[in-house]
Amino acid sequence: MRKLRFHPCGNFKESYLQELTIFETDFGRLWMLVGLVLLFCVIPFVCSPYLIYVLNTIGIYSIAAIGLNLLIGYTGQISLGHGAFFGVGAYSAAILANKAGFPFILALPAASLITAGVGLVFGLPSSRLKHLYLLIATLAGQFILEYVFVHWESMTGGAMGIVVFNVGLFGFDLGTDRRFYFVVFALFTFMTWVAVNLIRTRYGRAFIAIRDNDRAAEGMGIPVFGYKLLSFAISSFYAGLAGALFAYYMMSITPEPFNLWLSIEFIAMIIIGGLGSIPGSVFGAVFIVTLNEVLSHLTEYLMNVGVSAGAAITIAPLREFVFGLVIILFIIFEPKGIAEVWRIVRSSFRLWPFSY
Amino acid sequence: MDFFFQLLVNGLSLGFLYALSALGFVMIFKSSSVLNLAHGELLAIGAFLFLVLAAWLKLPLILAFFLTLVGVFFLGFVVERLFLRPLIGENLIEVIMMTLGIGIMFRGLLLFIFGGDIHDYPDFLPEGLSIEWGVIKIPSVYVATFIIGILFLIIFGLFFKYSSQGIYMRSVADNQPAALSLGVHVRRVFALSWAIAFIVAAMSGIVLGILNGINVHELSAIGLKVFPVVILGGLDSIGGAILGGVIIGLIETFTGGYISTSLREVVPYIVLVIILMVKPYGLFGLVEIERV
Numbered sequence: 001m002r003k004l005r006f007h008p009c010g011n012f013k014e015s016y017l018q019e020l021t022i023f024e025t026d027f028g029r030l031w032m033l034v035g036l037v038l039l040f041c042v043i044p045f046v047c048s049p050y051l052i053y054v055l056n057t058i059g060i061y062s063i064a065a066i067g068l069n070l071l072i073g074y075t076g077q078i079s080l081g082h083g084a085f086f087g088v089g090a091y092s093a094a095i096l097a098n099k100a101g102f103p104f105i106l107a108l109p110a111a112s113l114i115t116a117g118v119g120l121v122f123g124l125p126s127s128r129l130k131h132l133y134l135l136i137a138t139l140a141g142q143f144i145l146e147y148v149f150v151h152w153e154s155m156t157g158g159a160m161g162i163v164v165f166n167v168g169l170f171g172f173d174l175g176t177d178r179r180f181y182f183v184v185f186a187l188f189t190f191m192t193w194v195a196v197n198l199i200r201t202r203y204g205r206a207f208i209a210i211r212d213n214d215r216a217a218e219g220m221g222i223p224v225f226g227y228k229l230l231s232f233a234i235s236s237f238y239a240g241l242a243g244a245l246f247a248y249y250m251m252s253i254t255p256e257p258f259n260l261w262l263s264i265e266f267i268a269m270i271i272i273g274g275l276g277s278i279p280g281s282v283f284g285a286v287f288i289v290t291l292n293e294v295l296s297h298l299t300e301y302l303m304n305v306g307v308s309a310g311a312a313i314t315i316a317p318l319r320e321f322v323f324g325l326v327i328i329l330f331i332i333f334e335p336k337g338i339a340e341v342w343r344i345v346r347s348s349f350r351l352w353p354f355s356y
Numbered sequence: 357m358d359f360f361f362q363l364l365v366n367g368l369s370l371g372f373l374y375a376l377s378a379l380g381f382v383m384i385f386k387s388s389s390v391l392n393l394a395h396g397e398l399l400a401i402g403a404f405l406f407l408v409l410a411a412w413l414k415l416p417l418i419l420a421f422f423l424t425l426v427g428v429f430f431l432g433f434v435v436e437r438l439f440l441r442p443l444i445g446e447n448l449i450e451v452i453m454m455t456l457g458i459g460i461m462f463r464g465l466l467l468f469i470f471g472g473d474i475h476d477y478p479d480f481l482p483e484g485l486s487i488e489w490g491v492i493k494i495p496s497v498y499v500a501t502f503i504i505g506i507l508f509l510i511i512f513g514l515f516f517k518y519s520s521q522g523i524y525m526r527s528v529a530d531n532q533p534a535a536l537s538l539g540v541h542v543r544r545v546f547a548l549s550w551a552i553a554f555i556v557a558a559m560s561g562i563v564l565g566i567l568n569g570i571n572v573h574e575l576s577a578i579g580l581k582v583f584p585v586v587i588l589g590g591l592d593s594i595g596g597a598i599l600g601g602v603i604i605g606l607i608e609t610f611t612g613g614y615i616s617t618s619l620r621e622v623v624p625y626i627v628l629v630i631i632l633m634v635k636p637y638g639l640f641g642l643v644e645i646e647r648v
Contacts, residue, residue, distance in 0.1 A: 078449055125629070128636045132391045132591065135452065136583045137632050140625035143580075147622040260580075264456065271453055317467030324461025331454050332442050 020200050036189070044181050052177045058289045059184040060245050065269040065281040066195050067238020072267070073276035074199060075231040076211030081122060081138035082266045084145035085236045087258025089115040089243025094162040094253055095155055104248065108187075111247075112240035118145075119236020126228045142260055149255035161254030164247050180249055187245065191238060195278050198234070207231055211276075268323055272330050274339030283338040291326070295319050363613040364606070369498040371605025372505040373564060377578055378585040378597040379512065380556035386592050387525040387549035390440070390451050394459030395557060396579015400466055400572055402428050402558020403565040404475075411478055421562075428558040432551030440550065444543070459576070466572045474569040501563050508559060509598065516594070525549055529592065584624040588631050590641025599639065 013019050023029045044052065068082045093111035096102040102110060122141035126134050149156050156162065198204050206227045209217040218224045247253050265288055273284025295318055334340060377399055384392045392398075405427050409420035439458055443451050516522040527535040528545045536542055561575060568574065585604050589596025604624050612620035631638065 078452065125632045133632060133636055136587055137629060139583060140628045143622055143625040151618060317464045320460050321464025321468065324457045324464055327453060327457030328439060328461060331450050331457065335450055
C-alpha cells in the first residue's frame with residue numbers, strides 16, 4: 001500500500017505528475033469523499049423542499065458557470081453571450097422533447113451538442129479578433145439569439161414559450177424536486193470532474209497558454225484558433241447542458257430569462273468565485289443564487305413591513321445595485337474571488353502555527 | 357418618395373444621436389484603452405440630473421444645463437478616482453468587468469430613485485426651429501439635435517487638435533510609456549478623459565431625453581447600441597464614430613421602415629457581426645499588426 005500523505009511541509013515534489021496532482025494530501029481526498037456522501041446521501045433527505053429547489057438552481061448554474069470559467073478564466077476569451085447559449089440549450093431540449101419526442105436521457109446530450117455548435121459559430125470571429133472586439137461579437141450573439149427566441153415562433157412559441165413534459169429516466173418519473181436533485185448533482189459531479197481533468201491535459205494547458213500570451217502560444221506551435229474554437233464549443237456545451245436541465249426543471253420556458261442580465265449574472269459568478277478556478281465557479285454560483293434568494297426575501301419582507309410598505313420597493317433595482325456593488329468590491333479588494341479566500345483559509349489551517 | 361425622405365431624415369437624426377453617444381465612448385477608449393460597458397448608464401445619469409434640475413427644481417434652463425455639465429464633470433472624477441484608479445496596470449478583463457459593475461450599480465441606483473417609468477422634460481424648444489421644406493417635415497427636436505451634435509463635434513475637434521490637454525490625451529492613447537517618459541501626467545489624463553466622457557454622455561443623454569422622454573431602461577440600452585457604431589467606425593476614431601453612427605442610424609430606420617419593425621432592434625448587431633468578420637478594425641480603426 002502506498003504511503004498516506006498528510007501535511008506536506010515544504011515542496012517535496014519529484015516529478016511533473018506530482019505537480020499536476022489534484023489532491024495534495026490524502027486528507028483532501030477524504031474530505032471530498034465526505035462531501036460526496038453528504039451531497040448524495042444526507043442533504044436530499046434532510047433539506048426542506050424549498051432548500052432543495054435552491055440547491056437545484058445552484059447545481060444548474062454551477063454547470064454553466066464552470067463552462068464560462070473554462071472560456072473566460074482559462075482561455076481568456078470574454079463572452080457576454082453565455083446567457084443566450086444557456087437559452088439555446090433550454091430551447092433545443094424543449095423542442096427536441098416536444099416535437100421530436102426525444103426522451104430525457106437523449107435530449108440532454110443532443111441539446112448540449114446543438115449549443116456547442118451554436119457556440120462554435122459565435123466563436124468564429126475569434127479567428128481575427130481579440131479581447132475587446134470578441135466581447136462585442138459575443139454581445140451581438142446574445143442579441144441575435146434573443147431575437148431568434150422571440151421571433152422564430154413556429155419553433156420556440158414566441159413570447160408564450162414552450163411547456164416541457166415527461167421528465168422520466170427509464171420509466172422512472174423525475175418530476176419532483178428531490179428526484180431531480182439527484183440528476184442535477186450527478187451531472188454536476190461528472191461535469192466538474194471532466195472540467196478539472198480537462199485543464200490538466202494538453203488541451204487545458206493550451207487554453208492557459210493562450211490566455212497568458214496568445215502570441216507566445218502561437219510561437220510555441222499551438223494552433224491558437226483551433227483551441228479558441230474548442231474552448232468556445234466546450235463552454236457552450238456546458239451552458240447547453242445547464243440550459244437543458246433548466247428547461248426540464250422549470251417545465252416551461254419563455255425567452256424572458258435568457259437575456260443579457262443572465263449573461264451578466266454568469267460573469268458575476270465567475271468573477272466573485274474566482275477567474276480560472278473550477279471550485280471558484282461553484283462558489284460563485286452558490287454566492288449569486290443565495291444572494292438572489294436573500295434579496296427576494298428581503299424585498300418581500302420590506303413590502304410587508306409597515307414603514308416601507310408605501311415605498312413599493314421592487315426587487316430589480318435592489319438586485320442590480322447589490323450585484324454591481326458586489327462585482328466592484330470583489331474586483332477592487334479580492335480580484336481572485338472567493339476561491340482565493342478559500343485557499344488562504346485552507347493553507348492557514350494547514351500551516352498553523354506558522355504563518356507561511 | 358416622401359416616405360423615403362422622411363426615413364432618411366429620421367435615420368440621419370438617429371444616426372447623429374448614436375454618433376453623439378459614441379463620442380464619449382471613443383473618448384475613453386482613445387485615452388485609456390478601456391472599453392466602457394457603463395456608457396448607457398452615464399447617459400442616463402446626465403439626463404436625470406438635468407431632469408432634476410430643470411423640471412423638478414425649476415431652475416432656468418441654461419443654468420440647469422451648465423450645472424448638469426459641471427455635476428457630471430466632477431462625478432467623472434469621482435468615479436475614476438474611486439473605481440478605476442485602483443485598476444491601473446491590472447488585466448484588461450478586470451477593467452472591463454469593473455465598468456460593467458459600475459454600470460449595473462448606477463442603473464440600480466437610478467431605478468431606485470426614478471423608477472422604470474418614462475419621465476418628460478418640460479417643453480422648451482421654440483417651434484420656430486422646426487423646418488418644413490416641401491413634403492419633408494423636420495420637428496424642432498431634430499433640428500436641435502443637429503445643432504448640438506455639430507457644435508459638439510467642432511468643440512471636440514478643436515480640443516483634440518489644439519488644446520494642450522487634448523494633445524496629452526492623444527499622446528497617452530498613442531503610446532503610454534512614451535507619454536509618461538515625456539512628462540505627461542497620465543493619471544490626470546485618465547481622470548480628465550473620464551470626466552469629459554461623462555460630459556459628452558450627459559449631453560447625448562439630455563438630447564435623447566428631449567426626443568423620447570427619459571427612461572432608465574431605454575437609455576442604458578442605447579449604451580449597448582453604441583457598440584455596432586464604434587466598431588463600424590473603428591474603436592479609436594472620432595470621425596469613424598460619427599460616420600458609423602450615421603450609417604447604423606440609416607440602416608436601422610430603413611429596416612424599420614421597409615422590412616419589419618421588430619427586425620429593427622437586432623439589425624445593428626447583425627451588421628456588427630458581419631463587420632467584425634470582414635473588417636475587424638472598422639473603417640478607420642487602427643489595425644494592430646502582430647508578428648509571431
